[in-house]
Amino acid sequence: MNSLAKVPCTIVTGFLGAGKTTLVRHVLENADRRLAVIVNEFGDVGIDGEILKGCGVESCPEDAIVELANGCLCCTVADDFVPALKGLLDRPNPPEHIVIETSGLALPKPLVKAFNWPEIASRVTVDGVVAVVDGAAVAAGRFADDPEAVARQRAEDSSLDHDNPLEEVFEDQILCADLILLNKADLMTDADRKSVVNEIGKVLPRAVALVETRHGQVPVKVLLGLGAAAEADLAARPSHHDLEGEHDHEDFDTFIVDLPAYASPQALIDRMVKAAEEHDVLRMKGFVEIAGKPMRLLVQGVGTRIQHQFDRRWPDGAPRRGRLVVIGQKGFDQTGIRAILLG
Structure with a gap:
């Protein structure tokens, strides 16, 4: 069976808060074909799955959105990913x-390799790996992707370490990509954009298309139909972890905060910014009740950059349960963060 007879799959990878869920939601709302989504939230609460299920898109009903929250897909291929894929195909x-x-912590190459597993190899193909890059964050130097540049900066900034696994994850996502979306281009200067594109080019050993985007807005025909058959092209996708059997996430901690109702969105955002400023918080994402409002507030934060919007109505008769997933470097002060968020 050739690749044309297989169901094409697009893998959307990218670092924490780069805009992957926004991009996937855009695809759901604009695609002209019957879709299914597998979403991998790193943590105990499936925030991304809830966001996507709130789209109400006819071409992708809620039961076609499969959420896998038992750790990153590249670590749970046999137990979670392959069975989920087979379930959709059946x-x-x-x-x-x-x-x-x-998830933001997943390495894409092990996932691409899984498409060669006998159970699914004849039924699916990797149409393309799309890497979403938070251009503003990279421009700010938070996620440096050039090991030599990191080494040069170490003397001036002790927080930068070229052995930091965050950088390796970022590079592995770029190295596996068939298409790179430089997202949040509106938050960068022309000089920033040129610098980030140059740094990405230094990492890549092959030509990969790069598209600048804002809020994950890109024509669906650009994303779907790449025809890469990436599972048959593994040699062209080097990884820092090629010689390792498995990788883990022991450098990260994740915990959940149950949130009360807040008087206003700004009341919560101020607390989230303070928590990010005072502690080593990488990512925050969740829902919260705003007093007197019928809709729940979706909040997403990368460092001190917080985005929010009213997402959808709370279900009738169900408790309005606010929850926030917090991800940070291992050993960060969970008690201190809770105290700030809860007051």
Whole structure:
């Protein structure tokens, strides 16, 4: 069976807060084919899955959105990913295209390798790996992708370490990509954009298309239909972890805060900014109740940069339970963060 007879799958990878969920939601709302989504939230609460299920898109009903929250996909291929993929393919009305959103900590290459597993190899193909880059964050130097540049900066900034696994994850995502989306281009100067594009080019050993985007807005025809068959092209996708059997996430901690109702969005945002400023918080994402409002507030933070919007109505008759997933470097002060958020 050739690749044209297989169901194409698009893997969307990218670092924490780069804009993957926004991009996937855009695809769901604009694709002209029957879709399914596998979303991998790193943590105990599936925030991304809830966001996507709130789209109400006819071409991708809620039961076609599969959420895997038992750790990153590249670590749970046999237990979670392959069974989930088979479940979608075995549906009475199977999808015409599957979109897979990895967690920010996942390495894409092990996931691409999984498409060669006998159980699914004849049924699916990797149409393309799309790496979403937080251009503003990279421009600010928070996620340096050039080991030599990191080494030069170490003398001036002790917080930069070229052995930091965050940088390796970032590079591995770029190295595996068929398309790179330089997201949040509106938050960068022309000089920033040129610098980030140059740094990405230094990492890549092959030509990869790069598109500048804002809020994950890019024509669906640019994303779907790449025809990369990436599972047959592994040699062209080097990884820092090629010689390792497995990788882990022991350098990260994740915890959940149950949030009360807040008087206003700004009341919560101020607390989130303070928590990020005073502690080593990488990522915050969740929902919260705003007093007197019928809709829940979606909040997403990368460092001190917080975005928020009213997402959808709270279910009738159900408790309005606010929850926030917090991800940071291992050993960060969870008690201190809780105290700030809860007051």
